[in-house]
Amino acid sequence: MxxxxxxxxxxxxxxxxxxxxxxxxxxxxxxxxxxxxxxxxxxxxxxxxxxxxxxxxxxxxxxxxxxxxxxxxxxxxxxxxxxxxxxxxxxxxxxxxxxxxxxxxxxxxxxxxxxxxxxxxxxxxxxxxxxxxxxxxxxxxxxxxxxxxxxxxxxxxxxDIDPMLDQIRALQPYLQARGDLAMTADGKVNVFEYLQSPEQLAKFEQLTTCIACGVCEASCPVFVGGDAFVGPAALVNQIRFIDDSRDGAASERLAAISESDGLPACQSVRACGLNCPQGIDVGEVIWQFIQGVQTRKQEG
CATH class of the missing domain: 3.10.20.30 (Beta-grasp domain)
Structure with a gap:
């Protein structure tokens, strides 16, 4: 040994x-x-x-x-x-x-x-x-x-994986509901308004299985190399909430991970998903999200 x-x-x-x-x-x-x-x-x-x-x-x-x-x-x-x-x-x-x-x-x-x-x-x-x-x-x-x-x-x-966990915590890894209650015609709270369709759930469901083990970070040559990069674990965590139809802070989350050490720092090597114990293709998730953001910018 x-x-x-x-x-x-x-x-x-x-x-x-x-x-x-x-x-x-x-x-x-x-x-x-x-x-x-x-x-x-x-x-x-x-x-x-x-x-x-x-x-x-x-x-x-x-x-x-x-x-x-x-x-x-x-x-x-x-x-x-x-x-x-x-x-x-x-x-x-x-x-x-x-x-x-x-x-x-x-x-x-x-x-x-x-x-x-x-x-x-x-x-x-x-x-x-x-x-x-x-x-x-x-x-x-x-x-x-x-x-x-x-x-x-x-x-x-x-x-010491505390730096990774601190970075995830700094990006507020919890659901931030919009706060407005949907009401029925007779003035009661419409609880069914907050149900998600299978399609909405499928957009982020697998990402909820992330266990923050650090395997993706240790596989990422950008993160391992010491470059200014929040790391794939933090990005995937935020993509999980941005893709959640119930979350009302998508704009703020996107702005936070669009800083120079966020999405722009990802070089799309895709090594981060090779060894994920949960089977999440981390690199593909981040790549598809980046492509989606760029497409929306071009269309808007």
Whole structure:
């Protein structure tokens, strides 16, 4: 396991350099080394379960984030063999398909000073349901795990995704109804006025399944590259409300994401939708929305 201990910048400033997360303080920033864990598990085991097993039986100091364990919370996004993915939705068999063969040599690395230091976990696993496969076998896959790109590393596999969540919150990610009540002829509130047609719902329904895991942001070369860009997660969140017929703040939302760091900063690479655990084609959604905005401008 290539492992880095790195405190968050926030922790270093608020705690005055006091030790955080297992005794590593600000002076340890950038420390990293190679640490391999070997497991023999059923190929249907999730990578998250592998890490939990390592934490219980081999290394209680191993740090990673998870919550529901069923792909609903989005808290356990990491890079698996370089690809942003959820630990709980990726099985050993799936990860092994993109893994490199294990090498018998012992690997050790020096500390790196990059913003997203490599912190992969090399977990060698057997390919059968029994423990007969030797852990040192040359064909045993090595699954590399690292924090998702574009975010600062807090420790091991934990990345600080607060900047993404803050950006989403800043754009008011909640329905803003128009406020006027539709009335019937006899002066009563017409509750049926607020029903949506299947066509209206279809425009944004899939976007409501976004779990803000950060996978799209870690897949976006513009966002990862550090350019001034709010990121695909924030854009998709706002498109969800703009396309909602019940929302009355569409003009304000469109103006907000039309700033230079919003829609204009998107280069339509479309890598953001390649690994979405919810199956949202993020890049296509943003591209189609941009095309729609341009068409309306030309017609109006």
């Amino acid at each position: 290539h492992r880095t201990m790195r405190p968050t910048r926030r922790a270093a400033s608020t705690l005055g350099g006091a030790p955080v997360a297992g005794g590593f303080g600000a002076s340890d920033a950038g420390r990293s080394w190679t640490q391999d864990y070997t497991l023999t598990v059923d190929p249907r085991t999730t990578v998250l379960d592998c890490l939990l097993l390592i934490k219980r039986t081999q290394d209680p100091t191993l740090a990673f984030r998870y919550s529901c364990g069923h792909g609903m919370c989005g808290s356990d996004a990491v890079a698996i063999n370089g690809t942003p993915s959820l630990l709980c939705k990726t099985t050993v068999q799936q990860a092994a398909q993109t893994a490199k063969p294990a090498t018998p040599s012992f690997r050790r690395t020096a500390g790196a000073q990059t913003a997203a230091a490599a912190v992969p976990t090399a977990t060698s696993v057997g390919t059968s349901t029994t423990a007969t496969t030797p852990a040192s076998s040359a064909d045993t896959p090595v699954i590399d795990l690292a924090p998702i790109a574009a975010f600062s590393v807090q420790r091991d596999l934990i990345a």
